[in-house]
Amino acid sequence: MISILIVLFMVTLIPAQGNVCKSDVDCGAGECCYIPSRFLVLSRRRAAVDAVGVPLEPLDFTHQNGTCEKYRILGETCYGLEKMNGHCGCSPGLYCKFYPLEVMTIQPVLFHPQPAAVSRRSMLPGHSQCEQINTA
Incomplete structure (x- = not known):
């Protein structure tokens, strides 16, 4: 059983x-x-x-x-290239919007990290999600 x-x-x-x-x-x-x-x-x-x-x-x-x-629905995680590769992507009337990771502007006095350089092959940190297309 x-x-x-x-x-x-x-x-x-x-x-x-x-x-x-x-x-x-x-x-x-x-x-x-x-x-x-x-x-x-x-x-x-x-x-x-x-x-x-x-x-x-x-x-x-x-x-x-x-x-x-x-199809991906409103607020669901999406990927910018998925429609180009043939996947469904966001539902009709939605688009995949990228939200870059916010950079912390205030840093501790004792810690000074080197800023991350974005090269041609690296990806910007952040996430994407399906958002409503604004018609106005």
Whole structure:
């Protein structure tokens, strides 16, 4: 009896995958169809396999399916690049707003840390969340 309960508990921990889709029409209300990016990352390993002459399966994207994914709601954490990568992102009428981390202006007298330099590759500290688009 305990083993059955453990199995049922473990099944509830597995995240449910959304419905298979080809477009947003195939998904329910509050969802969109996430189709993984069609851009390929080429690697040295693949180039080496091609040079040896091992036949590779042809890549066919004409029958690519996606997964239904829920839109993010007002106030929910979002990521600025998720829509560019095909994810749903914020619900229609919302946008992903970045809130930079506020810098403390008053510092203790004995502690003078060097200010963090933001380089081209580093990210500004802060968070993003879905906010209402102002039409006024």
